[in-house]
Amino acid sequence: MKAWLCENPIGVEALNWKELPTPNPGPQEVLIRIEAASLNFPDLLIVQNKYQMKPALPFVPGSEFAGVIESVGDGVTHLKVGQRVACLSGTGGFATHTLAPAQLCLPLSESFSAVDAAAFIMIYATSHHALIDRAELKPGETVLILGAAGGVGSSAIQIAKHTGANVIAAASTDEKCLVCKQLGADHTINYSQANFREQLKSLTNGKGPDVIYDPVGGDLTEQAFRSIAWRGRYLVVGFAAGPIPALPLNLVLLKGASLIGVFWGDFAKREPEKNTAMMNTLTEMYNKQQIKPKIDQIMPMSELMTAYEKMNARSVLGKLVLVNPH
Numbered sequence: 001m002k003a004w005l006c007e008n009p010i011g012v013e014a015l016n017w018k019e020l021p022t023p024n025p026g027p028q029e030v031l032i033r034i035e036a037a038s039l040n041f042p043d044l045l046i047v048q049n050k051y052q053m054k055p056a057l058p059f060v061p062g063s064e065f066a067g068v069i070e071s072v073g074d075g076v077t078h079l080k081v082g083q084r085v086a087c088l089s090g091t092g093g094f095a096t097h098t099l100a101p102a103q104l105c106l107p108l109s110e111s112f113s114a115v116d117a118a119a120f121i122m123i124y125a126t127s128h129h130a131l132i133d134r135a136e137l138k139p140g141e142t143v144l145i146l147g148a149a150g151g152v153g154s155s156a157i158q159i160a161k162h163t164g165a166n167v168i169a170a171a172s173t174d175e176k177c178l179v180c181k182q183l184g185a186d187h188t189i190n191y192s193q194a195n196f197r198e199q200l201k202s203l204t205n206g207k208g209p210d211v212i213y214d215p216v217g218g219d220l221t222e223q224a225f226r227s228i229a230w231r232g233r234y235l236v237v238g239f240a241a242g243p244i245p246a247l248p249l250n251l252v253l254l255k256g257a258s259l260i261g262v263f264w265g266d267f268a269k270r271e272p273e274k275n276t277a278m279m280n281t282l283t284e285m286y287n288k289q290q291i292k293p294k295i296d297q298i299m300p301m302s303e304l305m306t307a308y309e310k311m312n313a314r315s316v317l318g319k320l321v322l323v324n325p326h
Protein backbone atom coordinates (compact mmCIF):
# COMPACT_ATOMS: atom_id res chain seq x y z
CA MET A 1 0.00 0.00 0.00
CA LYS A 2 0.97 3.65 -0.30
CA ALA A 3 0.14 6.51 2.04
CA TRP A 4 0.85 10.15 2.82
CA LEU A 5 2.91 9.71 5.97
CA CYS A 6 3.27 12.36 8.68
CA GLU A 7 6.48 11.65 10.61
CA ASN A 8 6.90 15.21 11.85
CA PRO A 9 3.74 17.32 12.46
CA ILE A 10 5.21 20.66 11.42
CA GLY A 11 2.90 21.20 8.45
CA VAL A 12 1.70 19.86 5.15
CA GLU A 13 5.12 20.22 3.49
CA ALA A 14 6.55 17.48 5.74
CA LEU A 15 4.15 14.80 4.41
CA ASN A 16 5.64 12.09 2.17
CA TRP A 17 3.91 9.63 -0.20
CA LYS A 18 5.48 6.34 0.96
CA GLU A 19 5.31 2.63 0.30
CA LEU A 20 4.23 0.83 3.51
CA PRO A 21 3.46 -2.81 4.38
CA THR A 22 -0.26 -3.54 3.99
CA PRO A 23 -1.48 -4.34 7.53
CA ASN A 24 -3.78 -7.17 8.64
CA PRO A 25 -6.90 -6.21 10.59
CA GLY A 26 -6.90 -6.97 14.30
CA PRO A 27 -10.00 -7.91 16.32
CA GLN A 28 -13.01 -5.70 15.47
CA GLU A 29 -11.08 -4.07 12.59
CA VAL A 30 -11.40 -4.13 8.80
CA LEU A 31 -8.90 -3.44 6.02
CA ILE A 32 -10.36 -0.99 3.49
CA ARG A 33 -9.17 -0.33 -0.07
CA ILE A 34 -9.76 3.40 -0.29
CA GLU A 35 -11.61 4.70 -3.32
CA ALA A 36 -12.03 8.30 -2.17
CA ALA A 37 -11.15 10.51 0.81
CA SER A 38 -12.35 14.05 1.51
CA LEU A 39 -10.52 16.95 3.09
CA ASN A 40 -11.96 18.33 6.32
CA PHE A 41 -10.62 21.30 8.26
CA PRO A 42 -9.24 19.10 11.08
CA ASP A 43 -7.02 17.36 8.47
CA LEU A 44 -5.25 20.69 8.05
CA LEU A 45 -4.83 21.19 11.80
CA ILE A 46 -3.73 17.62 12.63
CA VAL A 47 -0.58 17.73 10.44
CA GLN A 48 0.45 20.97 12.22
CA ASN A 49 -0.07 19.46 15.69
CA LYS A 50 -2.88 22.03 16.22
CA TYR A 51 -5.83 19.64 16.49
CA GLN A 52 -7.32 18.39 19.77
CA MET A 53 -6.59 14.78 18.72
CA LYS A 54 -2.82 14.13 18.57
CA PRO A 55 -2.14 10.70 17.01
CA ALA A 56 1.06 8.80 17.79
CA LEU A 57 3.79 9.34 15.18
CA PRO A 58 4.11 8.41 12.42
CA PHE A 59 0.51 8.57 11.24
CA VAL A 60 -1.42 8.89 7.99
CA PRO A 61 -3.80 11.89 7.91
CA GLY A 62 -7.22 11.74 6.24
CA SER A 63 -10.13 11.63 8.66
CA GLU A 64 -12.89 10.54 6.30
CA PHE A 65 -12.94 8.08 3.40
CA ALA A 66 -14.96 5.50 1.48
CA GLY A 67 -13.95 2.23 -0.11
CA VAL A 68 -14.25 -1.53 -0.27
CA ILE A 69 -13.54 -3.99 2.56
CA GLU A 70 -10.63 -6.29 1.62
CA SER A 71 -10.40 -8.30 4.86
CA VAL A 72 -12.07 -8.44 8.26
CA GLY A 73 -10.58 -9.14 11.71
CA ASP A 74 -11.87 -11.49 14.40
CA GLY A 75 -15.23 -10.63 15.86
CA VAL A 76 -16.45 -8.59 12.90
CA THR A 77 -19.89 -9.96 12.12
CA HIS A 78 -21.86 -7.16 10.45
CA LEU A 79 -19.42 -6.42 7.59
CA LYS A 80 -18.01 -8.70 4.90
CA VAL A 81 -15.26 -8.73 2.29
CA GLY A 82 -16.30 -6.84 -0.85
CA GLN A 83 -18.76 -4.59 1.01
CA ARG A 84 -18.61 -0.83 0.29
CA VAL A 85 -18.42 1.44 3.33
CA ALA A 86 -17.80 5.04 4.38
CA CYS A 87 -15.81 5.71 7.53
CA LEU A 88 -14.77 8.63 9.68
CA SER A 89 -12.03 7.30 11.91
CA GLY A 90 -9.88 10.44 12.26
CA THR A 91 -6.78 9.25 10.38
CA GLY A 92 -5.68 6.87 7.61
CA GLY A 93 -7.67 8.18 4.64
CA PHE A 94 -4.95 9.75 2.49
CA ALA A 95 -3.69 6.36 1.33
CA THR A 96 -4.54 3.43 -0.89
CA HIS A 97 -5.52 1.23 2.11
CA THR A 98 -6.22 1.67 5.80
CA LEU A 99 -7.35 -0.25 8.85
CA ALA A 100 -10.52 1.04 10.49
CA PRO A 101 -12.65 0.07 13.48
CA ALA A 102 -15.58 -1.98 12.14
CA GLN A 103 -18.06 -0.14 14.36
CA LEU A 104 -17.26 3.18 12.63
CA CYS A 105 -18.03 1.86 9.13
CA LEU A 106 -21.26 2.97 7.50
CA PRO A 107 -22.44 0.36 4.94
CA LEU A 108 -23.26 1.95 1.57
CA SER A 109 -25.99 1.14 -0.93
CA GLU A 110 -25.00 0.57 -4.58
CA SER A 111 -26.28 4.01 -5.55
CA PHE A 112 -24.09 5.86 -3.03
CA SER A 113 -21.06 7.05 -5.02
CA ALA A 114 -17.63 6.74 -3.34
CA VAL A 115 -17.01 10.47 -3.88
CA ASP A 116 -20.25 11.52 -2.15
CA ALA A 117 -19.76 8.92 0.61
CA ALA A 118 -16.25 10.19 1.40
CA ALA A 119 -17.65 13.71 1.81
CA PHE A 120 -20.79 12.81 3.74
CA ILE A 121 -20.46 11.81 7.40
CA MET A 122 -18.60 14.76 8.93
CA ILE A 123 -20.56 17.58 7.33
CA TYR A 124 -24.10 16.21 7.52
CA ALA A 125 -23.72 14.65 10.97
CA THR A 126 -22.37 17.93 12.34
CA SER A 127 -25.08 20.07 10.77
CA HIS A 128 -27.97 17.74 11.61
CA HIS A 129 -26.81 17.35 15.21
CA ALA A 130 -26.34 21.13 15.47
CA LEU A 131 -29.51 22.40 13.79
CA ILE A 132 -32.02 19.66 14.59
CA ASP A 133 -30.82 18.12 17.86
CA ARG A 134 -29.14 21.05 19.59
CA ALA A 135 -31.01 24.10 18.22
CA GLU A 136 -34.35 22.36 17.54
CA LEU A 137 -34.78 24.43 14.38
CA LYS A 138 -38.45 24.79 13.37
CA PRO A 139 -40.05 25.37 9.95
CA GLY A 140 -40.47 29.08 9.30
CA GLU A 141 -37.60 30.12 11.59
CA THR A 142 -34.69 32.09 10.17
CA VAL A 143 -31.19 30.64 10.37
CA LEU A 144 -27.97 32.50 9.63
CA ILE A 145 -25.11 30.25 8.46
CA LEU A 146 -21.58 31.67 8.56
CA GLY A 147 -18.84 30.20 6.32
CA ALA A 148 -21.81 28.88 4.38
CA ALA A 149 -19.89 27.79 1.26
CA GLY A 150 -17.44 25.66 3.29
CA GLY A 151 -17.81 21.96 4.09
CA VAL A 152 -20.05 22.04 7.16
CA GLY A 153 -21.63 25.35 6.06
CA SER A 154 -22.82 23.97 2.71
CA SER A 155 -24.41 20.97 4.44
CA ALA A 156 -26.09 23.28 6.98
CA ILE A 157 -27.85 25.14 4.12
CA GLN A 158 -29.33 21.86 2.84
CA ILE A 159 -30.39 20.57 6.28
CA ALA A 160 -31.97 23.92 7.21
CA LYS A 161 -33.85 24.20 3.91
CA HIS A 162 -35.11 20.63 4.24
CA THR A 163 -36.47 21.58 7.68
CA GLY A 164 -38.43 24.44 6.14
CA ALA A 165 -36.34 27.25 7.60
CA ASN A 166 -35.61 30.57 5.94
CA VAL A 167 -31.85 30.48 5.23
CA ILE A 168 -29.48 33.44 5.19
CA ALA A 169 -26.09 32.19 4.01
CA ALA A 170 -23.07 34.37 4.69
CA ALA A 171 -19.63 34.00 3.10
CA SER A 172 -16.57 36.05 2.17
CA THR A 173 -16.89 36.36 -1.63
CA ASP A 174 -19.61 36.86 -4.24
CA GLU A 175 -18.58 33.56 -5.87
CA LYS A 176 -19.17 31.75 -2.56
CA CYS A 177 -22.53 33.53 -2.14
CA LEU A 178 -23.59 32.31 -5.59
CA VAL A 179 -22.78 28.71 -4.60
CA CYS A 180 -24.90 29.16 -1.45
CA LYS A 181 -27.84 30.34 -3.58
CA GLN A 182 -27.43 27.29 -5.83
CA LEU A 183 -27.54 25.10 -2.70
CA GLY A 184 -30.90 26.59 -1.77
CA ALA A 185 -30.17 29.62 0.44
CA ASP A 186 -32.99 32.19 0.38
CA HIS A 187 -30.65 35.15 0.90
CA THR A 188 -26.90 35.70 0.96
CA ILE A 189 -24.59 38.24 2.59
CA ASN A 190 -20.98 38.80 1.54
CA TYR A 191 -19.44 39.62 4.93
CA SER A 192 -16.24 40.99 3.40
CA GLN A 193 -18.29 44.04 2.51
CA ALA A 194 -19.53 46.61 5.02
CA ASN A 195 -22.93 46.60 6.71
CA PHE A 196 -23.13 42.93 7.71
CA ARG A 197 -25.41 43.79 10.64
CA GLU A 198 -27.50 46.27 8.62
CA GLN A 199 -28.10 43.63 5.94
CA LEU A 200 -29.08 41.06 8.57
CA LYS A 201 -31.50 43.53 10.09
CA SER A 202 -33.21 44.31 6.81
CA LEU A 203 -33.41 40.63 5.78
CA THR A 204 -35.16 39.75 9.07
CA ASN A 205 -37.43 42.83 9.35
CA GLY A 206 -35.40 44.07 12.28
CA LYS A 207 -35.90 40.88 14.31
CA GLY A 208 -32.58 39.07 13.71
CA PRO A 209 -32.00 35.36 13.02
CA ASP A 210 -33.57 32.80 15.38
CA VAL A 211 -30.62 30.43 14.98
CA ILE A 212 -26.99 31.21 14.07
CA TYR A 213 -24.63 28.43 12.88
CA ASP A 214 -21.01 29.51 13.37
CA PRO A 215 -18.10 27.32 12.16
CA VAL A 216 -15.87 30.39 11.60
CA GLY A 217 -15.38 32.30 14.89
CA GLY A 218 -12.96 35.26 14.96
CA ASP A 219 -14.37 38.79 14.64
CA LEU A 220 -17.59 37.61 13.03
CA THR A 221 -18.93 35.97 16.17
CA GLU A 222 -19.65 39.05 18.25
CA GLN A 223 -21.13 40.92 15.26
CA ALA A 224 -23.43 37.99 14.52
CA PHE A 225 -24.40 37.47 18.16
CA ARG A 226 -25.34 41.17 18.53
CA SER A 227 -27.89 40.61 15.72
CA ILE A 228 -29.56 37.46 17.11
CA ALA A 229 -33.33 37.43 17.72
CA TRP A 230 -34.98 37.36 21.14
CA ARG A 231 -34.72 33.76 22.45
CA GLY A 232 -32.19 33.05 19.68
CA ARG A 233 -29.92 29.99 19.72
CA TYR A 234 -26.24 30.51 18.80
CA LEU A 235 -24.45 27.32 17.67
CA VAL A 236 -20.72 27.25 18.41
CA VAL A 237 -19.47 24.85 15.72
CA GLY A 238 -15.84 25.77 14.99
CA PHE A 239 -13.09 28.34 14.66
CA ALA A 240 -11.87 28.17 11.06
CA ALA A 241 -10.77 31.83 11.22
CA GLY A 242 -8.24 30.96 13.95
CA PRO A 243 -8.84 33.07 17.05
CA ILE A 244 -11.35 31.67 19.54
CA PRO A 245 -13.71 34.58 20.21
CA ALA A 246 -14.93 35.74 23.61
CA LEU A 247 -18.43 37.17 24.07
CA PRO A 248 -19.63 39.72 26.62
CA LEU A 249 -22.21 37.64 28.52
CA ASN A 250 -24.53 40.62 28.96
CA LEU A 251 -25.43 40.13 25.28
CA VAL A 252 -26.72 36.64 26.08
CA LEU A 253 -28.82 38.06 28.93
CA LEU A 254 -30.19 40.98 26.90
CA LYS A 255 -31.42 38.71 24.09
CA GLY A 256 -32.74 35.95 26.37
CA ALA A 257 -30.54 33.87 24.08
CA SER A 258 -28.84 30.48 24.35
CA LEU A 259 -25.21 29.82 23.53
CA ILE A 260 -25.01 26.16 22.44
CA GLY A 261 -21.85 24.07 22.04
CA VAL A 262 -21.79 21.54 19.21
CA PHE A 263 -19.35 18.61 19.42
CA TRP A 264 -20.59 15.95 17.04
CA GLY A 265 -17.59 13.59 17.63
CA ASP A 266 -18.34 13.30 21.34
CA PHE A 267 -22.09 13.12 20.73
CA ALA A 268 -21.42 10.04 18.54
CA LYS A 269 -19.32 8.43 21.31
CA ARG A 270 -21.52 9.36 24.27
CA GLU A 271 -24.92 8.84 22.64
CA PRO A 272 -24.27 6.10 20.04
CA GLU A 273 -27.91 5.02 19.63
CA LYS A 274 -29.02 8.56 18.86
CA ASN A 275 -26.11 8.98 16.44
CA THR A 276 -26.98 5.73 14.62
CA ALA A 277 -30.60 6.87 14.28
CA MET A 278 -29.38 10.23 12.93
CA MET A 279 -27.03 8.56 10.40
CA ASN A 280 -29.96 6.37 9.21
CA THR A 281 -32.05 9.51 8.71
CA LEU A 282 -29.22 11.16 6.77
CA THR A 283 -28.59 8.17 4.47
CA GLU A 284 -32.33 8.02 3.78
CA MET A 285 -32.28 11.73 2.92
CA TYR A 286 -29.37 11.09 0.51
CA ASN A 287 -31.19 8.14 -1.10
CA LYS A 288 -34.25 10.37 -1.61
CA GLN A 289 -31.93 13.04 -3.14
CA GLN A 290 -32.88 15.54 -0.42
CA ILE A 291 -29.20 16.18 0.39
CA LYS A 292 -26.04 15.81 -1.69
CA PRO A 293 -22.53 17.02 -0.88
CA LYS A 294 -21.39 20.02 -2.91
CA ILE A 295 -18.17 18.72 -4.49
CA ASP A 296 -15.80 21.50 -5.55
CA GLN A 297 -13.21 19.27 -7.20
CA ILE A 298 -12.24 15.61 -7.49
CA MET A 299 -8.45 15.26 -7.52
CA PRO A 300 -6.00 12.34 -7.70
CA MET A 301 -4.71 11.26 -4.26
CA SER A 302 -1.22 12.27 -5.45
CA GLU A 303 -2.39 15.94 -5.51
CA LEU A 304 -3.04 16.12 -1.77
CA MET A 305 -0.65 19.09 -1.41
CA THR A 306 -2.70 21.15 -3.90
CA ALA A 307 -5.89 20.28 -2.04
CA TYR A 308 -4.35 21.36 1.27
CA GLU A 309 -3.17 24.65 -0.31
CA LYS A 310 -6.67 25.36 -1.58
CA MET A 311 -8.22 24.80 1.85
CA ASN A 312 -5.53 26.88 3.54
CA ALA A 313 -6.17 29.69 1.03
CA ARG A 314 -9.88 29.65 2.00
CA SER A 315 -10.87 28.94 -1.58
CA VAL A 316 -12.79 25.65 -1.37
CA LEU A 317 -16.43 25.73 -2.52
CA GLY A 318 -17.98 22.84 -0.61
CA LYS A 319 -15.70 19.79 -0.46
CA LEU A 320 -12.49 18.56 -2.08
CA VAL A 321 -12.29 14.82 -2.69
CA LEU A 322 -9.13 12.82 -3.47
CA VAL A 323 -9.47 9.57 -5.38
CA ASN A 324 -7.24 6.55 -6.03
CA PRO A 325 -7.00 5.07 -9.54
CA HIS A 326 -9.18 1.94 -9.99
Ligand SMILES: NC(=O)c1ccc[n+]([C@@H]2O[C@H](COP(=O)([O-])OP(=O)(O)OC[C@H]3O[C@@H](n4cnc5c(N)ncnc54)[C@H](OP(=O)(O)O)[C@@H]3O)[C@@H](O)[C@H]2O)c1
Nearest residue numbers: 041147150151152171172215237238239240241262263264
Ligand atom coordinates in the same frame (compact mmCIF):
# COMPACT_ATOMS: atom_id res chain seq x y z
N1 LIG B 1 -18.16 21.06 16.29
C1 LIG B 1 -18.09 20.02 15.52
O1 LIG B 1 -18.59 18.93 15.84
C2 LIG B 1 -17.38 20.16 14.20
C3 LIG B 1 -17.48 19.16 13.22
C4 LIG B 1 -16.86 19.37 11.98
C5 LIG B 1 -16.11 20.54 11.76
N2 LIG B 1 -16.01 21.46 12.78
C6 LIG B 1 -15.25 22.71 12.59
O2 LIG B 1 -15.94 23.53 11.67
C7 LIG B 1 -15.00 24.40 11.03
C8 LIG B 1 -15.20 24.35 9.53
O3 LIG B 1 -14.83 23.08 9.03
P1 LIG B 1 -14.97 22.73 7.47
O4 LIG B 1 -14.43 21.35 7.28
O5 LIG B 1 -16.33 23.06 7.01
O6 LIG B 1 -13.92 23.77 6.84
P2 LIG B 1 -13.93 24.55 5.43
O7 LIG B 1 -14.62 23.71 4.42
O8 LIG B 1 -12.54 24.96 5.19
O9 LIG B 1 -14.85 25.81 5.70
C9 LIG B 1 -14.48 26.78 6.63
C10 LIG B 1 -14.98 28.13 6.20
O10 LIG B 1 -14.51 29.07 7.18
C11 LIG B 1 -14.26 30.31 6.57
N3 LIG B 1 -12.99 30.89 7.03
C12 LIG B 1 -12.84 32.09 7.60
N4 LIG B 1 -11.56 32.35 7.89
C13 LIG B 1 -10.86 31.28 7.47
C14 LIG B 1 -9.48 30.99 7.48
N5 LIG B 1 -8.57 31.82 8.00
N6 LIG B 1 -9.07 29.80 6.95
C15 LIG B 1 -9.98 28.93 6.45
N7 LIG B 1 -11.32 29.18 6.42
C16 LIG B 1 -11.76 30.36 6.93
C17 LIG B 1 -14.27 30.08 5.06
O11 LIG B 1 -15.44 30.73 4.56
P3 LIG B 1 -15.41 32.26 4.13
O12 LIG B 1 -14.21 32.46 3.24
O13 LIG B 1 -16.70 32.41 3.42
O14 LIG B 1 -15.34 33.05 5.41
C18 LIG B 1 -14.40 28.58 4.87
O15 LIG B 1 -15.28 28.27 3.81
C19 LIG B 1 -13.62 23.95 11.50
O16 LIG B 1 -13.19 24.79 12.55
C20 LIG B 1 -13.87 22.55 12.00
O17 LIG B 1 -12.91 22.15 12.95
C21 LIG B 1 -16.63 21.29 13.97
